[in-house]
Amino acid sequence: xxxxxxxxxxxxxxxxxxxxxxxxxxxxxxxxxxxxxxxxxxxxxxxxxxxxxxxxxxxxxxxxxxxxxxxxxxxxxxxxxxxxxxxxxxxxxxxxxxxxxxxxxxxxxxxxxxxxxxxxxxxxxxxxxxxxxxxxxxxxxxxxxxxxxxxxxxxxxxxxxxxxxxxxxxxxxxxxxxxxxxxxxxxxxxxxxxxxxxxxxxxxxxxxxxxxxxxxxxxxxxxxxxxxxxxxxxxxxxxxxxxxxxxxxxxxxxxxxxxxxxxxxxxxxxxxxxxxxxxxxxxxxxxxxxxxxxxxxxxxxxxxxxxxxxxxxxxxxxxxxxxxxxxxxxxxxxxxxxxxxxxxxxxxxxxxxxxxxxxxxxxxxxxxxxxxxxxxxxxxxxxxxxxxxxxxxxxxxxxxxxxxxxxxxxxxxxxxxxxxxxxxxxxxxxxxxxxxxxxxxxxxxxxxxxxxxxxxxxxxxxxxxxxxxxxxxxxxxxxxxxxxxxxxxxxxxxxxxxxxxxxxxxxxxxxxxxxxxxxxxxxxxxxxxxxxxxxxxxxxxxxxxxxxxxxxxxxxxxxxxxxxxxxxxxxxxxxxxxxxxxxxxxxxxxxxxxxxxxxxxxxxxxxxxxxxxxxxxxxxxxxxxxxxxxxxxxxxxxxxxxxxxxxxxxxxxxxxx
Amino acid sequence: xxxxxxxxxxxxxxxxxxxxxxxxxxxxxxxxxxxxxxxxxxxxxxxxxxxxxxxxxxxxxxxxxxxxxxxxxxxxxxxxxxxxxxxxxxxxxxxxxxxxxxxxxxxxxxxxxxxxxxxxxxxxxxxxxxxxxxxxxxxxxxxxxxxxxxxxxxxxxxxxxxxxxxxxxxxxxxxxxxxxxxxxxxxxxxxxxxxxxxxxxxxxxxxxxxxxxxxxxxxxxxxxxxxxxxxxxxxxxxxxxxxxxxxxxxxxxxxxxxxxxxxxxxxxxxxxxxxxxxxxxxxxxxxxxxxxxxxxxxxx
Numbered sequence: 001x002x003x004x005x006x007x008x009x010x011x012x013x014x015x016x017x018x019x020x021x022x023x024x025x026x027x028x029x030x031x032x033x034x035x036x037x038x039x040x041x042x043x044x045x046x047x048x049x050x051x052x053x054x055x056x057x058x059x060x061x062x063x064x065x066x067x068x069x070x071x072x073x074x075x076x077x078x079x080x081x082x083x084x085x086x087x088x089x090x091x092x093x094x095x096x097x098x099x100x101x102x103x104x105x106x107x108x109x110x111x112x113x114x115x116x117x118x119x120x121x122x123x124x125x126x127x128x129x130x131x132x133x134x135x136x137x138x139x140x141x142x143x144x145x146x147x148x149x150x151x152x153x154x155x156x157x158x159x160x161x162x163x164x165x166x167x168x169x170x171x172x173x174x175x176x177x178x179x180x181x182x183x184x185x186x187x188x189x190x191x192x193x194x195x196x197x198x199x200x201x202x203x204x205x206x207x208x209x210x211x212x213x214x215x216x217x218x219x220x221x222x223x224x225x226x227x228x229x230x231x232x233x234x235x236x237x238x239x240x241x242x243x244x245x246x247x248x249x250x251x252x253x254x255x256x257x258x259x260x261x262x263x264x265x266x267x268x269x270x271x272x273x274x275x276x277x278x279x280x281x282x283x284x285x286x287x288x289x290x291x292x293x294x295x296x297x298x299x300x301x302x303x304x305x306x307x308x309x310x311x312x313x314x315x316x317x318x319x320x321x322x323x324x325x326x327x328x329x330x331x332x333x334x335x336x337x338x339x340x341x342x343x344x345x346x347x348x349x350x351x352x353x354x355x356x357x358x359x360x361x362x363x364x365x366x367x368x369x370x371x372x373x374x375x376x377x378x379x380x381x382x383x384x385x386x387x388x389x390x391x392x393x394x395x396x397x398x399x400x401x402x403x404x405x406x407x408x409x410x411x412x413x414x415x416x417x418x419x420x421x422x423x424x425x426x427x428x429x430x431x432x433x434x435x436x437x438x439x440x441x442x443x444x445x446x447x448x449x450x451x452x453x454x455x456x457x458x459x460x461x462x463x464x465x466x467x468x469x470x471x472x473x474x475x476x477x478x479x480x481x482x483x484x485x486x487x488x489x490x491x492x493x494x495x496x497x498x499x500x501x502x503x504x505x506x507x508x509x510x511x512x513x514x515x516x517x518x519x520x521x522x523x524x525x526x527x528x529x530x531x532x533x534x535x536x537x538x539x540x541x542x543x544x545x546x547x548x549x550x551x552x553x554x555x556x557x558x559x560x561x562x563x564x565x566x567x568x569x570x571x572x573x574x575x576x577x578x579x580x581x582x583x584x585x586x587x588x589x590x591x592x593x594x595x596x597x598x599x600x601x602x603x604x605x606x607x608x609x610x611x612x613x614x615x616x617x618x619x620x621x622x623x624x625x626x627x628x629x630x631x632x633x634x635x636x637x638x639x640x641x642x643x644x645x646x647x648x649x650x651x652x653x654x655x656x657x
Numbered sequence: 658x659x660x661x662x663x664x665x666x667x668x669x670x671x672x673x674x675x676x677x678x679x680x681x682x683x684x685x686x687x688x689x690x691x692x693x694x695x696x697x698x699x700x701x702x703x704x705x706x707x708x709x710x711x712x713x714x715x716x717x718x719x720x721x722x723x724x725x726x727x728x729x730x731x732x733x734x735x736x737x738x739x740x741x742x743x744x745x746x747x748x749x750x751x752x753x754x755x756x757x758x759x760x761x762x763x764x765x766x767x768x769x770x771x772x773x774x775x776x777x778x779x780x781x782x783x784x785x786x787x788x789x790x791x792x793x794x795x796x797x798x799x800x801x802x803x804x805x806x807x808x809x810x811x812x813x814x815x816x817x818x819x820x821x822x823x824x825x826x827x828x829x830x831x832x833x834x835x836x837x838x839x840x841x842x843x844x845x846x847x848x849x850x851x852x853x854x855x856x857x858x859x860x861x862x863x864x865x866x867x868x869x870x871x872x873x874x875x876x877x878x879x880x881x882x883x884x885x886x887x888x889x890x891x892x893x894x895x896x897x898x899x900x901x902x903x904x905x906x907x908x909x910x911x912x913x914x915x916x917x918x919x920x921x922x923x924x925x926x927x928x929x930x931x932x933x934x935x936x937x938x939x940x941x942x943x944x945x946x947x948x949x950x951x952x953x954x955x956x957x
Contacts (some may be wrong), residue, residue, distance in 0.1 A: 213881065290813060310815025348816045406795035425715060436716040444720040519799065609704060623721045626705035635707035637907045640694050645896075645914050648686045649889070652921050655741050657748035 006368055029421070062279040062337055063240035063504035066091050067217050075210075075249040075287065080135075080203050082192040082210065089185050089241075096223035097177035100185065101144075102157075102169050104238075106212035109230035110195040110202070110211040111136035114165035116158070117199070120232025121465065135195030135202060139170065139215055143187045148175055151588065160229045168230040170215075188215050200363065207346075208253075209353040209363065211284040212236070219506075228400040231460035233467045235392075235399035235406065238281040240504055247284055248272045254293055256306040256342045257285035258361040266520055279337070279504060283397050286344050298323050299330065302340045310368045314378060318364075318405055319380045325386045332492060333390055333499040341389070343382065344527030355381065357388035376428040380438055383414040394503050403459045403467075404508050404532070408475025409512075412415035413495070415439050415476060416483070439480055439617060446473040447620040450566075451535045456509065477617040478531040479591045484615035485527075486520055494519045530568050531618065537566035540590065540610045541624035545576075547604055558605035560597040560627075564590055566620070575612040578603045585612070606630045661884070668923055674770050675926065678751050679919045684749065689740025690842035693733035696726045749785035753777030756849045756929050780848050783856050784841060791837045799833030834877075839878045839932075840867055846888055846933050852940060863943040868937060873935055888924060892917050 051308035073084040092098050109117030111134060113126055142151045156167040178184055192213055195202040201211050213293070218227025219239055228234060243259060251271045259277025277283055291306040296319055305318050306548075322343060326336055338360045346354045346365045355364030362385035367380040387410045391397065397405035415438035418427040425437040446469055453466040455474055460469060499517045509532070516524055530536055543561040550556055560576055572590045576599060577583045588595050588610075599605050607628035614622060668675070700722050701707045710718055723730055754774030758765045765773075810822055843863035844856070853859050867874055899910050922936040 004798075138680045139936065308815060310817045369820060374918055384689075425713075425717070434714045434716055440715075440717045440720070443717060444724075447724055609705065621721055623700065623704050623706050623718060623724060623725070627703050628705050629703075632705075632707050632711070633902050634907065635711035636701065637904060638700055639697055639701075639707075641907050641911055641914075643694060643697075644686060644690055644911070647690050648682065648741075648914065648918055649893075651682060651686060651744045652918055652925070653743065653889070655745045655748065656922070656925055657745060657752050657788075 027155055031058075041633040056278065056336070057276065057339060058278045059622055060560070064093060065241045065279065066093055066239035067281075068241040069214070069243045069245070069283070071214055071245045071283070073214075073241070073245065073247050075208065075253075077208070077250055077253065077287075078204060080194045082194065082213060083190075084192065084214055085187070085189045086214055087185055087187050088215075089183060090217055090239075091183040092178050092180055094220050094223065095180050097179050098220055099174055099177050100225075101172045101174060102218040102225040102227035103139075103172070103188075104212070104216040104218060104227060104230070104236075105137045105139070105168050105170055106216070106230045106236075107135060107137040107195075107201070108167040110134050110198055111167060112165045113162070113278055114142045115230075116163045116166040116460070117230045117232055119165075120464070121461075127199065130196075133196035133198075135193045136167075137190055137192045137213070137215070138192050139188055141187070141189040142172060144174065145184050146187070150174070154383050158229060159227070160231075163229075166229050167207075169218075169227055186217070189582065190215055190243070197350060197352050200353050202382070204350040204353070206289055207350040207353070208287040209284075209346075209350070210286070211356060211358060212282075214283070216282075226398065226401075228458075228462070231400075232464075233403070233461035233462055233471075235403065236282060237396070237398040237400050237506075240279050240281050240396065243275070243277040243280060243283040245275045245277075245285075246272055247285060247287075249287055252289045253287040253293035254289065254306065255285055255287045256291070256293075256304065256344050256361065258283045258342070258359050261304075277338075277359060277514075280393070282358050284356075284358035284361055286346075286363070288350075290347070293604065298326050299335075301326060301336055301338070304340065304342045305345065305396065306342065307345035310347070311345050313368075314345065314366045317366075317372065317378055318345065318382060321382050322386060324421055325417060328420075329390065329413075330389070332417075333496055334503065336389065336501075337394065338389075341386075344569075355385065356393055357385045358391045360389070362386055362388070371431065372430040374429050375422060376436070376441070379422075380414070380418060383418055384410060387417075390499060390563055395499065396504070396506050397508070398506065399459065401458045402456070403471045404455050404475045405507070405509060405512065407471045408455070409479065411442065411472045411476035412479035415442065416480070429638075431491065439477070442473040442476045443617060445469055446477055446618075450474075450620050451538045454535050455532045474531065474618070478528065480617045481615060482516070482524060482527070484613070484617070486522070486524070490519055490521065521649060527570055530570075534568075536568040537620055538568035538570060538616065538618045539565040539620050539624075540570075540572050540616075541565055541621070542574075542608045542610050542627035543594075545605060545608050545627045545629055547629070555602055555604055557598050557600040560599065560608040562588060562595045562597065562608075562610055564593050565624075568618070570618075572611050572616070573613070574608060574610050576605045577610040598657055660931055661880060663934065664927040665923070666821050667741070667759060667930050669925045671755060671926070673767065674751075674758060675919055675922050676754055677767060677770075678748070678755070678922055679915065679932075681747060681751065682744065682918060682922070683915060685740055685744050689736050689743070692736045693730065694732055696721065696729035699727050699729070726731065736789060746782065746785060749781040750774055750778050752845065753781040753849060755926055757844055759926075759930055760850055760933065777849055780854060780856070781845065784789075784845055784848070785858075787844075787856065788841055790833055791841060795833040795837035799830030802833065803829035835882070836867065836875070839874060840864060842929060842932055843867060843874075843936070846936070847930055850933070864915075870935065874932070877931050877935060878928065881924070881931055885921065885924045889921065 068089040069086055071084060072088040073082055075082050109115050112118070113129070113134070116128070118126060132371070139151070139154055143149050143155060149171050150189045153172050154170050157169050157171045158164070159169065194208070194210070197204045197209065201209060216238060217455050218225045219237060226237060228651050238365060245259070248253065248270055249255070250269055251266055255273055257275050258280060259275045262274045262276055265272045286306070287626055291310055292309055292312065293304065293306050294315060294418050295302060295304045297303070298319070299601070303319065303322055305315060308317060308319070309636060315444045322341070322464065329336065340360055342361045344363045346363060348367050351365050353640055362382070364378070364382045364385055370377045388406065390413070391409045392399065392406045399406050415427070416436045421427065423437070423441060425435045427438040428441055429436040429471045449466070453462060453470040455470045459467070494515055497519060498512055513525065513528060516528065541563045548556045548559060560574070562574060569590050573585055574597065575583050575585050576597070580603070586597070607626065607630070609626040611619060701710070706718050707714060715733065728747055751774055754770045754777070757773040757777060758770055765932070806822060806825055810818065814822070819901055840863045844859045847853065850861050
């Protein structure tokens with residue numbers, strides 16, 4: 001499919017403000033529209049896309065397409081309800097027969113305050129949720145292969161925690177087995193009562209974000225269903241397939257979703273939008289009358305941005321960062337495989353909808369007036385959600401059982417790109433001249449609670465307050481350390497091999513470790529084992545540098561004492577420097593709790609550093625990595641002066657009577 | 658503007674007392690900041706990262722410092738809060754002296770200044786205790802007065818509109834707080850001018866004085882606030898140019914900042930004279946005149 005390069009389209013589904021928006025875009029100076037490309041996209045693209053109905057967009061298919069959905073959904077924006085009907089065409093690709101079906105009803109996580117999802121929230125937060133703001137999903141009809149009406153056989157099950165209040169998984173015993181290789185069709189009718197925005201799902205006034213809104217079949221593998229309940233931290237795992245989704249809703253709503261829009265039909269005050277997504281494992285959409293919509297071709301990807309009107313000044317920042325991301329990942333990992341990417345910039349009042357990823361659909365957020373120097377609010381956010389397209393979207397690891405494979409790798413990859421684009425210690429913020437790097441934020445979170453939990457456990461096993469550190473920060477720092485030790489070239493090979501070998505195949509942790517082993521020139525398995533499967537802390541320190549002299553004052557040698565303060569063992573480099581500035585690098589295996597390095601000779605050593613290149617980001621305290629006999633009092637004085645000035649100013653300003 | 662220049666000139670005449678107040682201010686700052694600086698020194702001494710810290714404002718190392726020295730930093734914060742409180746009451750003590758000397762026509766030495774400080778100290782402390790109460794009341798009044806602004810918000814409002822709404826709302830609250838500060842300053846001036854001990858009476862008088870002449874008082878008071886803010890902002894913007902990293906450079910910067918503090922005190926004390934002039938020049942003034950604690954101090 002040929003698309004004009006660099007062209008921008010700015011349209012709104014509602015015709016009400018289209019003129020205003022066009023003027024707005026011109027005024028922004030962002031579009032710099034060329035009339036011919038605008039007209040080309042406006043008229044030719046819908047024709048091309050309308051011809052795609054019933055045809056494959058991605059040919060040949062990228063995945064096995066085990067679970068394929070055709071969904072008709074009608075959103076009642078006044079009652080905050082959605083009525084849906086889906087036909088799931090599902091193939092048993094396992095070598096064992098299936099005697100029951102299992103479906104996720106994720107929306108039921110918000111049905112009851114004692115559900116496994118909501119009971120995982122803090123009591124204080126839970127108290128703020130009113131009963132009338134809860135939501136849920138009911139399956140009203142379920143027919144298999146047009147012959148078995150199994151609606152009355154549906155049973156709620158709780159395979160993970162036996163919580164009787166949880167209704168996020170249903171089991172449907174089948175009248176007969178489905179043999180390996182067979183395909184069935186399951187027709188389901190359902191009604192969703194949407195919750196007020198919670199965990200990126202639901203409504204806020206006339207804003208809608210629908211994620212995990214339809215009954216979704218589990219994964220059948222090795223003779224059993226992998227269909228976990230919905231917990232506070234657990235995310236998703238599903239088979240790839242195609243999604244043909246028709247959504248009916250009031251005409252004034254602007255919609256963004258996974259996949260591409262094939263056509264739009266209007267009838268009275270309602271419109272029906274037809275979407276198709278291929279080789280994906282989920283489908284989500286958002287609807288809000290106030291969205292502005294703008295489109296731009298970036299390489300071969302049609303990037304659609306839906307943004308809150310007051311964020312129009314942020315549009316160029318979104319496109320800049322996504323262009324950086326698409327270019328970088330195309331070189332580093334693999335080109336983004338889908339024809340379209342939809343980015344949603346949510347308004348501040350619906351901010352809790354932001355920070356989520358679905359296939360070819362990411363939900364970000366920013367705020368009016370946030371300066372460019374605060375990159376963590378837009379660039380970092382967008383980059384992170386975009387990188388999920390690879391680790392959550394294309395690889396589709398089991399996020400419920402091994403969440404680090406998505407969040408950890410995504411965090412590492414996004415922070416790496418940001419660091420290389422904006423600078424290691426400047427990629428998150430330079431606001432008020434305080435330099436914050438994207439990795440620095442992760443390091444801060446990790447060093448506050450480094451031993452709180454192991455990383456390798458299922459998402460529902462994490463205690464409150466331990467998930468982020470264990471699943472995001474720690475693996476991110478582990479991978480950054482790995483890159484520093486093995487070198488960027490080696491790490492790049494590992495990452496690209498991992499993505500390209502396992503695309504659309506649901507890799508596990510062992511698959512990643514196998515690739516690390518294959519590409520590493522040194523054995524890193526011990527390091528990874530400690531980082532992922534243990535909660536030990538890594539902290540090496542230079543305790544002292546002591547010059548030994550005889551009675552006459554002649555220098556005999558210098559003792560450098562290096563300590564291992566944590567139980568994490570890792571070989572470290574030690575650098576000591578003579579008074580003349582000459583530096584010597586040596587290595588210590590780091591196994592013992594202490595090592596005294598004696599440097600003989602008449603030349604005095606004045607300082608020593610462990611891990612001088614700051615390769616080990618898992619080290620919880622970098623400050624104690626160095627020791628110098630020749631202190632730098634000016635640095636302390638400057639800090640004192642800075643603190644004194646601040647304090648004196650506060651006293652004069654606020655306590656000056 | 659002549660009122661402001663006159664006030665600045667008159668307060669400049671009290672420079673030796675401002676110098677004393679500045680010295681007190683510096684001593685308090687240094688003393689109560691010591692625990693924090695000690696924690697910083699304990700953590701960073703003999704560590705090479707101090708060199709990096711001196712060059713760049715790196716979040717990671719500060720994060721490590723606050724993480725590892727949490728206990729010491731927490732205890733240092735308690736000291737800092739004690740410093741705030743001590744400074745507040747010491748300034749209340751000294752302000753009585755400054756206003757009384759300002760109202761006198763002759764030369765006054767430091768000893769007499771101290772006697773005046775002592776004489777008015779209890780009254781000033783009472784005002785100091787009253788200050789948070791009055792400010793809270795006026796804050797609440799500002800919140801209530803600003804409520805009708807909600808009516809100007811459209812059905813759907815973006816963050817930009819909400820920002821301007823909040824800005825307007827905070828301006829309403831800010832003006833109320835400013836009036837509170839103004840009334841408190843009128844109380845201080847009138848209390849010394851009339852040698853009045855009864856705070857409630859003075860509060861009533863101050864409110865009456867303010868109600869009779871609100872625009873002039875608010876305008877000049879705002880002007881004084883503006884001059885001070887511009888001066889402070891100007892210094893903090895241009896302070897980066899004073900970034901000599903040697904020990905001598907640090908000393909020079911420290912001295913310059915002490916000068917800046919003195920200038921700030923000068924501008925801030927001038928507001929009392931502005932209030933005094935406005936009150937005196939208007940026909941609403943109570944003609945009872947200025948009563949000194951001790952007539953022997955009155956030199957002509």
